[in-house]
Amino acid sequence: xxxxxxxxxxxxxxxxxxxxxxxxxxxxxxxxxxxxxxxxxxxxxxxxxxxxxxxxxxxxxxxxxxxxxxxxxxxxxxxxxxxxxxxxxxxxxxxxxxxxxxxxxxxxxxxxxxxxxxxxxxxxxxxxxxxxxxxxxxxxxxxxxxxxxxxxxxxxxxxxxxxxxxxxxxxxxxxxxxxxxxxxxxxxxxxxxxxxxxxxxxxxxxxxxxxxxxxxxxxxxxxxxxxxxxxxxxxxxxxxxxxxxxxxxxxxxxxxxxxxxxxxxxxxxxxxxxxxxxxxxxxxxxxxxxxxxxxxxxxxxxxxxxxxxxxxxxxxxxxxxxxxxxxxxxxxxxxxxxxxxxxxxxxxxxxxxxxxxxxxxxxxxxxxxxxxxxxxxxxxxxxxxxxxxxxxxxxxxxxxxxxxxxxxxxxxxxxxxxxxxxxxxxxxxxxxxxxxxxxx
Amino acid sequence: xxxxxxxxxxxxxxxxxxxxxxxxxxxxxxxxxxxxxxxxxxxxxxxxxxxxxxxxxxxxxxxxxxxxxxxxxxxxxxxxxxxxxxxxxxxxxxxxxxxxxxxxxxxxxxxxxxxxxxxxxxxxxxxxxxxxxxxxxxxxxxxxxxxxxxxxxxxxxxxxxxxxxxxxxxxxxxxxxxxxxxxxxxxxxxxxxxxxxxxxxxxxxxxxxxxxxxxxxxxxxxxxxxxxxxxxxxxxxxxxxxxxxxxxxxxxxxxxxxxxxxxxxxxxxxxxxxxxxxxxxxxxxxxxxxxxxxxxxxxxxxxxxxxxxxxxxxx
Numbered sequence: 001x002x003x004x005x006x007x008x009x010x011x012x013x014x015x016x017x018x019x020x021x022x023x024x025x026x027x028x029x030x031x032x033x034x035x036x037x038x039x040x041x042x043x044x045x046x047x048x049x050x051x052x053x054x055x056x057x058x059x060x061x062x063x064x065x066x067x068x069x070x071x072x073x074x075x076x077x078x079x080x081x082x083x084x085x086x087x088x089x090x091x092x093x094x095x096x097x098x099x100x101x102x103x104x105x106x107x108x109x110x111x112x113x114x115x116x117x118x119x120x121x122x123x124x125x126x127x128x129x130x131x132x133x134x135x136x137x138x139x140x141x142x143x144x145x146x147x148x149x150x151x152x153x154x155x156x157x158x159x160x161x162x163x164x165x166x167x168x169x170x171x172x173x174x175x176x177x178x179x180x181x182x183x184x185x186x187x188x189x190x191x192x193x194x195x196x197x198x199x200x201x202x203x204x205x206x207x208x209x210x211x212x213x214x215x216x217x218x219x220x221x222x223x224x225x226x227x228x229x230x231x232x233x234x235x236x237x238x239x240x241x242x243x244x245x246x247x248x249x250x251x252x253x254x255x256x257x258x259x260x261x262x263x264x265x266x267x268x269x270x271x272x273x274x275x276x277x278x279x280x281x282x283x284x285x286x287x288x289x290x291x292x293x294x295x296x297x298x299x300x301x302x303x304x305x306x307x308x309x310x311x312x313x314x315x316x317x318x319x320x321x322x323x324x325x326x327x328x329x330x331x332x333x334x335x336x337x338x339x340x341x342x343x344x345x346x347x348x349x350x351x352x353x354x355x356x357x358x359x360x361x362x363x364x365x366x367x368x369x370x371x372x373x374x375x376x377x378x379x380x381x382x383x384x385x386x387x388x389x390x391x392x393x394x395x396x397x398x399x400x401x402x403x404x405x406x407x408x409x410x411x412x413x414x415x416x417x418x419x420x421x422x423x424x425x426x427x428x429x430x431x432x433x434x435x436x437x438x439x440x
Numbered sequence: 441x442x443x444x445x446x447x448x449x450x451x452x453x454x455x456x457x458x459x460x461x462x463x464x465x466x467x468x469x470x471x472x473x474x475x476x477x478x479x480x481x482x483x484x485x486x487x488x489x490x491x492x493x494x495x496x497x498x499x500x501x502x503x504x505x506x507x508x509x510x511x512x513x514x515x516x517x518x519x520x521x522x523x524x525x526x527x528x529x530x531x532x533x534x535x536x537x538x539x540x541x542x543x544x545x546x547x548x549x550x551x552x553x554x555x556x557x558x559x560x561x562x563x564x565x566x567x568x569x570x571x572x573x574x575x576x577x578x579x580x581x582x583x584x585x586x587x588x589x590x591x592x593x594x595x596x597x598x599x600x601x602x603x604x605x606x607x608x609x610x611x612x613x614x615x616x617x618x619x620x621x622x623x624x625x626x627x628x629x630x631x632x633x634x635x636x637x638x639x640x641x642x643x644x645x646x647x648x649x650x651x652x653x654x655x656x657x658x659x660x661x662x663x664x665x666x667x668x669x670x671x672x673x674x675x676x677x678x679x680x681x682x683x684x685x686x687x688x689x690x691x692x693x694x695x696x697x698x699x700x701x702x703x704x705x706x707x708x709x710x711x712x713x714x715x716x717x718x719x720x721x722x723x724x725x726x727x728x729x730x731x732x733x734x735x736x737x738x739x740x741x742x743x744x745x746x747x748x749x750x751x752x753x754x755x
Contacts, residue, residue, distance in 0.1 A: 067720075068719060068720065071503070071722075072719070075503040075505075075722070077505075097503060097505070097506065098506070196591075196608075205700065206700040206701055206702035207700035207701065207702075260590075260591065261590035261591060261608045261609070261610075261611050261614070262589050262590040262593075262608075262611040262613070263614070264611060264613060264614025264615075264702065264703050265613065265614070265699065265700050265703075279591075395504075398720050398722065399721045402720055402721055406525075406704070406705060409702050409703060409704050410703075410705060411704075413614070413702065413703045413704065414702065414703035414705075414706055416616070416704045436499075
């Protein structure tokens with residue numbers, strides 16, 4: 001029997017047995033990255049344990065090794081994880097390789113509608129193939145790249161006056177990527193309260209996905225496209241369009257003029273450390289860091305503000321982060337795992353998830369009139385989620401990502417060749433991957 | 441009556457077993473004793489090697505268990521050997537190998553030469569010097585990442601102290617020209633003590649009588665160094681080069697921790713590249729071919745080197 005058919009039969013059997021009447025207590029293991037939201041989920045899940053009688057265990061792996069560890073687990077058919085909050089780019093591989101069970105029947109049977117979730121998160125975290133109503137995950141944690149900035153520095157009259165004299169407009173939240181670069185340049189190497197500070201901390205990490213998650217925020221807004229919208233996998237002239245080249249040149253320039261010395265291999269941890277320690281005026285970061293920034297004694301409260309990725313010449317977009325929660329097809333506790341998803345999808349649980357620092361993707365939560373005022377970063381989150389784009393989610397996403405990491409880092413950080421060379425090389429690399437995949 | 445342990449063991453052997461063993465030749469008994477080791481070697485080393493060679497001729501991907509596995513002949517080998525990026529990683533590896541070995545042998549031998557002199561606190565200094573090699577490479581990588589930090593790193597401040605440059609004006613791990621040296625310095629700091637210990641063993645194996653004879657012949661210290669110390673310590677030096685060469689060809693953890701292979705691909709060594717192909721891109725067939733090429737390279741170079749080493753020892 002084919003794995004997909006077996007999965008369907010298994011799901012059918014589970015549904016037939018009646019989820020609500022499941023009585024046996026199971027030991028469920030949920031796998032995710034080791035970060036602040038995971039700790040919040042542990043707390044949240046205590047309610048599920050109390051209600052269901054199941055015991056929850058958690059396997060959290062630090063981000064740099066998260067993909068290695070968990071994809072190994074899935075590829076080897078391991079039974080460690082019953083529930084997987086996997087990265088958005090894994091959805092294609094999870095679906096096509098039979099790692100995740102398809103959830104459509106389960107959603108239908110339990111009144112869970114994908115229309116109730118932010119559309120971008122459904123496309124990004126749940127659907128495969130993209131744009132089709134085939135769901136392999138429930139949107140679990142909405143996330144997107146945005147910016148934190150030192151509002152207390154921006155509001156200093158002497159800095160505002162100097163900035164106005166230099167650039168001819170007010171020092172405020174940047175209205176464009178060009179303004180963001182001006183502000184980064186302005187703060188670079190400046191003495192503030194006796195300390196040398198820098199303009200901006202950027203994602204530049206080489207080993208996993210860092211620079212791709214960072215540079216795409218410039219690339220998209222200058223005109224980069226993953227493929228010809230009219231012809232899938234047609235890359236030439238889209239990945240390496242003049243706009244895309246300008247975007248990559250912009251990112252390199254931003255790094256050169258505004259990033260702290262030694263920040264050539266920074267990702268989430270290093271970026272936020274630099275910001276929280278008062279080294280930088282602005283910090284690129286996934287929205288998940290904002291609750292921590294807000295609570296920080298050094299830079300939190302009114303000292304910081306948050307804004308969505310500013311627009312560029314070709315529009316305003318931001319790199320999607322976040323994850324969906326899936327049931328692992330190798331799990332022996334699929335019934336209990338589905339119970340967890342059913343519980344997690346409830347509006348009251350999602351509302352509590354947001355209160356605890358988890359970014360709910362449920363419309364009922366984010367559309368609530370009180371949402372925007374609930375946290376100082378709520379508006380920036382909503383603004384950002386409205387402009388998201390995501391990296392490839394193909395089964396071969398890892399090959400595509402590694403090529404992007406090499407090419408983007410090679411130019412933007414190492415200064416090898418030109419932006420045109422880097423993106424032409426990326427077209428060649430990606431074309432080879434799609435040829436190997438039989439898609440070209 | 442004899443009551444040696446061997447006889448006691450023989451007496452306690454059950455008769456049935458004893459009869460069977462008595463019927464076996466010495467050669468057969470020897471095989472019985474070595475068989476478990478041979479079996480383990482076959483299972484752990486030889487079988488995976490043969491399996492890897494077989495996979496290297498296929499398009500197998502371990503993350504696509506449902507896909508058909510096709511025999512692709514030499515395609516993987518051709519692609520690897522014609523890929524300029526792989527040749528760049530080979531160059532980066534060669535640069536790393538040559539400089540780390542050269543520096544470690546020079547400094548290691550110099551330290552061994554000093555430690556070999558009798559002086560107060562000799563043991564304490566030896567312990568202090570060998571301390572870095574007791575650390576985990578991942579810890580050393582992390583530790584040097586901080587040392588290389590332009591704003592707070594001690595390394596930059598030391599360089600700035602001697603050169604007058606601004607410490608924040610250069611980044612050892614962020615600069616494409618400096619990063620290869622950053623990993624060479626960290627590896628040299630960590631593994632020079634190992635070379636020193638091997639050299640020290642070599643120096644201490646030289647009998648004092650040879651130096652005494654040279655003194656009688658009025659040979660200068662310089663002459664003694666070049667005609668006694670170096671030739672007699674040479675096999676040990678060559679052994680150190682062999683060990684460090686093989687180890688550094690496989691270098692992974694320290695460099696990943698320090699630079700992640702960057703900036704760009706500047707410090708992407710073959711082992712890092714291979715790991716990406718095998719366990720990030722999951723191109724199992726392709727990475728098997730890559731591993732076979734590296735294995736043949738290391739095995740071939742090591743074999744030639746061991747022959748040279750044996751010739752030196754025979755002199």
